[in-house]
Amino acid sequence: MKRKILIEPYEEEFAAVNYYVIRFKDEEDSEFDKFFEKFDGDESFAESFNIIIEWLNTIGDEGGLNDHLRNEGGSLKAIPIVTSKLRLYCFKVNECIIILGNGGHKPKHVKAYQDDPELNKYVSDLREAGRNLKNRIRNSSMASIYQCKLYGNLEFEIETT
Amino acid sequence: MSKHSIKLRAQKVPVEIKLLVSKSLATAKQINKILKARGKTQRDLANLLGKKESEISKWLQGTHNFTYKTICKIEMALGEQIIFTADQAIQNVTFYRAIVTNKTSQDIFFNNAQKAINLNSLIKQKLTTTTDNLSENQDLRKFNSLLESCCNN
Numbered sequence: 001m002k003r004k005i006l007i008e009p010y011e012e013e014f015a016a017v018n019y020y021v022i023r024f025k026d027e028e029d030s031e032f033d034k035f036f037e038k039f040d041g042d043e044s045f046a047e048s049f050n051i052i053i054e055w056l057n058t059i060g061d062e063g064g065l066n067d068h069l070r071n072e073g074g075s076l077k078a079i080p081i082v083t084s085k086l087r088l089y090c091f092k093v094n095e096c097i098i099i100l101g102n103g104g105h106k107p108k109h110v111k112a113y114q115d116d117p118e119l120n121k122y123v124s125d126l127r128e129a130g131r132n133l134k135n136r137i138r139n140s141s142m143a144s145i146y147q148c149k150l151y152g153n154l155e156f157e158i159e160t161t
Numbered sequence: 162m163s164k165h166s167i168k169l170r171a172q173k174v175p176v177e178i179k180l181l182v183s184k185s186l187a188t189a190k191q192i193n194k195i196l197k198a199r200g201k202t203q204r205d206l207a208n209l210l211g212k213k214e215s216e217i218s219k220w221l222q223g224t225h226n227f228t229y230k231t232i233c234k235i236e237m238a239l240g241e242q243i244i245f246t247a248d249q250a251i252q253n254v255t256f257y258r259a260i261v262t263n264k265t266s267q268d269i270f271f272n273n274a275q276k277a278i279n280l281n282s283l284i285k286q287k288l289t290t291t292t293d294n295l296s297e298n299q300d301l302r303k304f305n306s307l308l309e310s311c312c313n314n
Binding site for chain 1: 164165166167168170171174175178179181182183186189190193218219221222223
């Protein structure tokens with residue numbers, strides 16, 4: 001199934017990093033909003049969620065996208081909470097721009113996101129959006145990066161399940 | 162437009178989690194900084210510690226829950242101290258304050274610098290737990306208290 005997806009700036013500004021989020025055009029909430037709503041206030045994930053928020057807040061102001069993200073393959077990253085039950089998936093555009101996707105519970109028996117249909121879908125949607133963005137920046141003048149911000153047409157059609 | 166605020170939510174993060182993230186990042190940054198300063202790579206550190214490079218890479222992302230044992234092994238491998246206690250940090254501040262405020266401190270500066278070099282050498286020589294090291298630390302401590310009183314006067 002093909003769906004339209006938008007890459008939008010995250011509302012808040014940070015000193016070192018510009019966060020972006022992805023949102024399906026026919027939905028109100030971004031994927032990051034969905035992650036936030038799903039886990040904020042859930043006692044069983046309180047510590048993991050708090051770590052992710054503090055991580056975003058700190059990295060946002062201090063930088064460190066080159067060093068402090070968990071590698072999931074190419075530009076695909078995760079907030080690297082190696083001892084955490086949660087993963088938040090991200091797509092790194094460059095050293096100061098990152099797109100936040102959705103994420104979820106990664107139990108110990110799940111070795112990689114590919115083994116979990118839900119996590120796999122989140123990653124696949126985010127990766128498609130990110131790839132499309134990079135291709136558009138590389139191959140056309142419809143989108144560009146200037147001073148750590150994305151400009152132009154940031155709407156894409158992706159294949160999703 | 163995002164419905165949720167990272168900054169507002171971060172205000173509710175418990176202090177111990179803030180400290181955990183801050184210290185984990187600081188430790189990883191410090192190790193990365195030493196590696197860069199010495200022209201070494203993560204692979205070099207992996208070889209020195211007998212670990213896989215992928216494991217070292219995870220450590221240096223800033224999320225590894227380091228034990229003191231691991232920290233000590235890394236300090237030995239790099240030949241440099243990574244984590245300082247508040248007391249040790251005060252010693253360093255005193256050391257620099259002496260340079261700035263005391264005109265007669267040139268001798269003190271070189272003397273203290275020599276002490277610092279000696280301490281680093283001890284780490285390099287893998288003598289961190291010997292009595293020599295202990296007495297060296299005590300010497301430095303005594304020296305710094307003298308320095309402190311000197312600056313205060």
